[in-house]
Amino acid sequence: MEIAITGSNGLIGRALTTALHAEGHRVRRVVRSGPGGPDELAWDPAAGTIDAARLAGVGAVVHLAGESIAEKRWTDEQKQKIRESRTSGTTLIARTVAELEPRPQVLLSASAIGWYGDRGDTELTEESPPGEGFLPEVVQAWEASTAPAAGAGVRTVMLRTGIVLTAGGGALAKQLPLFKLGLGGRLGSGRQWIPWISLDDEVGAMVHLLTADLAGPVNLTGPEPVTNAEFTKTLGRVLGRPTLLPVPKFGPALLLGRELAEDLLYSSAKVLPRRLQESGYTFRHPTLEAALRSALAS
Numbered sequence: 001m002e003i004a005i006t007g008s009n010g011l012i013g014r015a016l017t018t019a020l021h022a023e024g025h026r027v028r029r030v031v032r033s034g035p036g037g038p039d040e041l042a043w044d045p046a047a048g049t050i051d052a053a054r055l056a057g058v059g060a061v062v063h064l065a066g067e068s069i070a071e072k073r074w075t076d077e078q079k080q081k082i083r084e085s086r087t088s089g090t091t092l093i094a095r096t097v098a099e100l101e102p103r104p105q106v107l108l109s110a111s112a113i114g115w116y117g118d119r120g121d122t123e124l125t126e127e128s129p130p131g132e133g134f135l136p137e138v139v140q141a142w143e144a145s146t147a148p149a150a151g152a153g154v155r156t157v158m159l160r161t162g163i164v165l166t167a168g169g170g171a172l173a174k175q176l177p178l179f180k181l182g183l184g185g186r187l188g189s190g191r192q193w194i195p196w197i198s199l200d201d202e203v204g205a206m207v208h209l210l211t212a213d214l215a216g217p218v219n220l221t222g223p224e225p226v227t228n229a230e231f232t233k234t235l236g237r238v239l240g241r242p243t244l245l246p247v248p249k250f251g252p253a254l255l256l257g258r259e260l261a262e263d264l265l266y267s268s269a270k271v272l273p274r275r276l277q278e279s280g281y282t283f284r285h286p287t288l289e290a291a292l293r294s295a296l297a298s
Helices: 011-022 076-099 134-144 147-151 170-180 199-209 228-239 250-256 258-266 274-278 288-297
Strands: 002-006 026-031 040-044 060-063 106-112 155-161 163-165 196-198 216-220
Touching: 002 011, 011 026, 011 199, 060 076, 076 106, 076 134, 076 147, 106 134, 106 199, 155 199, 163 170, 163 199, 163 288, 170 228, 196 199, 196 288, 199 216, 199 274, 199 288, 216 274, 228 288
Parallel strands: 002 026, 002 060, 026 040, 060 106, 106 155, 155 216, 163 196
Antiparallel strands: none
16 A cells, blocks of 8 residues: 655654555655655645645555644744644645545544543543643644545544653653653652553554544553553663652743643543554553563663
8 A cells, every 4th residue: 555644754653654664565755845755745734735646546644743742831832833733734634635536545643642631530532522721622623624534535533642652752762861860750649640652552553543444533542551650660660770759840840831741741641542442453562561661672
């Protein structure tokens, strides 16, 4: 199958591209810098332009591009940038997919567990309603932007991804230096739930969803969510380091800003991958310890 990918230079996009090539698929990379090879095509989501002619004939589109939520403090300007990077790019992809002849069989579009917001100990599945606040509002608008593709009959899946565990980037990579020094600790009370997934399973689930008979939101999280305290203890055990010092709230708030720190580090979401499991996907790393050991061995 020929598969077009936006965000192919990102952490997940690179891993997905490698996995698809290994299975014999051909990947067309949708890039902003201008096509540099026969398997690349240009797009500019801010300008609303894409080389649709070079998308013709693809069997699937995987849309992963978007502004990181954690790179900068959440000023009004940055919030708008985050929102626009998700809705404008997704709308462009969805409309283009809807107008292609022949149309792709499937659109996998990035989303996030931010849909659920801060929900305490409530178990959350794809049927759970959205939470309240900035991130739930962004994710609702983000997912709604896929409507043109779904309305045109393209099987459309929204990938509600949790924290992807890899030493190569993301949240885990930022934590490792302190934990390796024995200075890692729980955040606040440590009772907040963390929806995690290994990079192998994030990619494996997307490959599975290219052909699985699923549409709509799908939670890409591990089958055993853990609290922050449990995560901290497990990471310390895998590294062979103590995790005795709790991190006071004022530290992350000073570094990231209060709102971003609260939503990123202290929000609780006990998310379960119900639809993914019911579709027959088998996790390669079903436990946090297995996921961390795999991430740190790679």
